[in-house]
Structures are given as structure tokens and as C-alpha cells.
């Protein structure tokens with residue numbers, strides 16, 4: 635398998651877990667409990683396909699460009715694709731395809747659930763790393779942004795803007811980042 639970096643690369647992504655499906659002998663990578671990639675192994679644990687999900691049009695296009703990309707083996711052949719692990723698909727493209735598969739599956743969850751899976755607030759803060767977490771504060775996702783230091787009865791201004799007003803998963807989706815709200819909000 636030419637993509638020796640793949641396991642480490644996927645496990646570094648936020649919210650990713652892996653298991654082995656023993657009957658199929660597939661190593662599966664999940665985000666939020668849903669599979670976004672799998673390495674199919676033969677009886678001698680050699681990989682013969684890597685399955686990943688793509689937008690149907692992109693999958694179709696790539697299947698025409700690379701003979702090592704075929705409709706998903708043992709999967710829904712519209713959304714899933716199988717890449718031969720020792721073929722001609724370049725490493726950079728393979729990374730891009732795995733990123734897309736991860737984002738596609740993640741995007742299938744509600745925005746609130748995506749924030750929970752990523753373990754981040756909408757501003758990019760990992761609330762669990764804060765010394766206030768658990769005692770003074772339950773974190774933005776749990777309290778819908780109405781944290782102890784927010785204006786009384788309201789959400790933190792960043793949460794109010796990104797989640798309530800703009801309905802983003804987080805500020806990374808915003809062309810205005812870093813904005814004045816973002817720069818002036820002070821979180822202890």
C-alpha cells in the first residue's frame with residue numbers, strides 16, 4: 635500500500651475513531667460514529683481497496699480520469715468510491731479525497747452536533763481546556779453560548795453572531811473572519 639501515512643493522517647482529524655469490522659476484514663474510520671473511509675483487507679491482511687465518499691459528480695469525474703478509482707466496492711456505488719492502494723492516484727490527491735470524504739460525512743450532522751464532534755466552540759476554542767470548564771462553565775455547546783461571562787441573559791457575542799445570526803458551524807465558514815466581534819470579545 636503506497637499510502638503508508640493514511641492511518642496517522644486520518645486519526646489526527648478531530649472526532650475520528652477507528653475499528654476493525656471482523657467479518658469483512660475492513661479497517662473503518664468514523665467521524666461521529668459514521669464511516670467516512672475504510673481499508674478493505676484480504677485474508678492475509680493486505681489492502682485491496684480504500685473506500686471513501688465523494689459528491690457523485692466528482693466521483694464520476696475521477697473514475698474517468700483514473701482507472702484506479704472505481705465505484706465503491708461493497709458499497710453504494712453513487713456516493714462511494716474505491717481506490718486501489720497500489721495504483722497511480724497521487725498522494726496529494728488521495729489526501730484531498732480523504733479530506734472531502736471526512737467533511738462530507740461530518741456535514742451530514744446538525745451544526746450543533748458537528749461542533750460537539752469537533753470538540754470546539756464556534757470561535758474555535760476547545761472549552762474543555764479552560765480552567766473554568768466544569769466548575770463555572772459547561773462550555774458553549776452545552777449552554778448554547780450563554781456562558782457566565784456573556785451579557786446577562788444573552789449568548790456570547792461570537793456565539794450569537796456565528797450560530798444564531800449566521801447559522802454557521804463555526805467562524806471558519808465566515809468570509810469576515812477575523813471580524814470586530816471576534817477581536818473585541820474577551821473570554822476569561
Ligand code: SF4
Pocket residue numbers: 755756757758759761774779781790791792793819820821
Ligand atoms: S469566545 Fe464566546 S464562543 Fe468562544 S469559547 Fe468563549 S464564550 Fe464560547
Ligand code: SF4
Pocket residue numbers: 791792795796800802804805808809810811812813814815816
Ligand atoms: S462575523 Fe465574526 S463572529 Fe460572526 S461568524 Fe463571522 S467571524 Fe464569526
